Amino acid sequence: MDRPDYTDNTATEQKVERQEVPRPPPRRKRIIVAMTGATGSILGVKTLLALRRLNVETHLVMSKWAEATLKHETDYTGAAVRALADHAHSHHDMAAPIASGSFRVDGMVVVPCSMKTLAAVAAGHCDDLVARAADVVLKERRRLVLVARECPLSGVHIDNMARVTRSGAVVFPPVMAFYHRPGTVEDLVDHAVGRMLDLFDLETGDFERWNGFSRGTDDV
Ligand SMILES: Cc1cc2nc3c(=O)[nH]c(=O)nc-3n(C[C@H](O)[C@H](O)[C@H](O)COP(=O)(O)O)c2cc1C
Numbered sequence: 001m002d003r004p005d006y007t008d009n010t011a012t013e014q015k016v017e018r019q020e021v022p023r024p025p026p027r028r029k030r031i032i033v034a035m036t037g038a039t040g041s042i043l044g045v046k047t048l049l050a051l052r053r054l055n056v057e058t059h060l061v062m063s064k065w066a067e068a069t070l071k072h073e074t075d076y077t078g079a080a081v082r083a084l085a086d087h088a089h090s091h092h093d094m095a096a097p098i099a100s101g102s103f104r105v106d107g108m109v110v111v112p113c114s115m116k117t118l119a120a121v122a123a124g125h126c127d128d129l130v131a132r133a134a135d136v137v138l139k140e141r142r143r144l145v146l147v148a149r150e151c152p153l154s155g156v157h158i159d160n161m162a163r164v165t166r167s168g169a170v171v172f173p174p175v176m177a178f179y180h181r182p183g184t185v186e187d188l189v190d191h192a193v194g195r196m197l198d199l200f201d202l203e204t205g206d207f208e209r210w211n212g213f214s215r216g217t218d219d220v
Contacts, residue, residue, distance in 0.1 A: 030057040031200060032098050032108035032137070033085065034130040037065020038149040040112040040174055041073050046193045047111050048084040050204045054197075059098050059105070060085035061129050065114070091128045098133045107143030107200050108133060112174065115150045115157050121169065122160035134169075144169040145199050147192075172196055180208040 031051060035044035044066070051058050060082060062070075067078045082088035089096040097103040110117060110130065117130055121144075126132035137144045146164060148171050150157055161171045174192045182188045187207075194207040213220065 028055060028057045030105045032059045032105055032133050034061045034110040035066035036063045036110060036114040036117040036130060037069050038112035038114040039069060040149050041070040042189055043147060043174055043192060044111045045076055045081055046189050047109060050193055050197060052084055054202055058085040060088045061091050063091050063130055089129055091130055093129055094132060096129055099129060101136050101140045108137045109145040111147040112149045113146040118146060118148050118160050122163040138167050141168060143200060145172050145196060147172050147174050149174055170199055179210055
């Protein structure tokens with residue numbers, strides 16, 4: 001009787017090669033949007049609208065002062081803005097999924113970002129869900145964009161911007177550009193939001209990119 005040859009693994013190896021490796025189903029791109037109490041709440045609203053159009057899953061957190069500035073600066077209510085996001089979390093909720101690194105996200109944008117929240121992120125002081133989620137994004141080496149708004153800047157602000165930058169965050173002050181000849185405030189906002197989302201490899205298609213001077217009209 002033929003005895004099995006236990007040293008020949010060819011058949012087993014071929015079987016293993018043919019086996020499908022189980023893969024998790026692909027998920028939508030997922031971004032945390034935090035809004036804090038700096039002026040410019042329309043930037044946060046427009047970011048949510050752009051991400052919705054791009055079919056990105058959004059997790060929104062608004063601080064108490066974000067809601068106050070939103071109400072003062074726009075016709076949006078907090079509820080209307082929360083309705084633009086896939087998920088909205090209370091800034092008190094430290095048990096929200098985005099408070100943990102095991103919940104996978106593609107990044108976070110704090111828009112607008114107050115100097116108080118910038119300081120909290122720089123110090124790793126996680127006293128609310130905005131600061132905690134940002135701290136988690138940094139520790140997981142994921143993309144963190146802080147749309148830090150204050151003018152003029154003190155040495156403390158600049159030091160905090162340097163600290164978060166050294167930890168991997170991108171500080172993106174919402175500074176106006178004029179090379180696209182904006183006609184309205186909306187043009188300026190769309191340009192800022194488009195450049196912000198460039199940092200997540202997302203194309204809003206809402207603004208004109210610089211393509212060099214035009215021949216004839218711009219000759220130097
Ligand atoms: C109308 C309004 C505009 C504000 N604008 C700014 C601003 O541009 N930058 C800033 O750092 N703080 C600004 N603040 C102050 C912040 O709201 C305040 O420091 C608050 O504690 C920030 O908390 P948060 O980061 O948790 O939202 C503003 C406050 C109000 C009421």
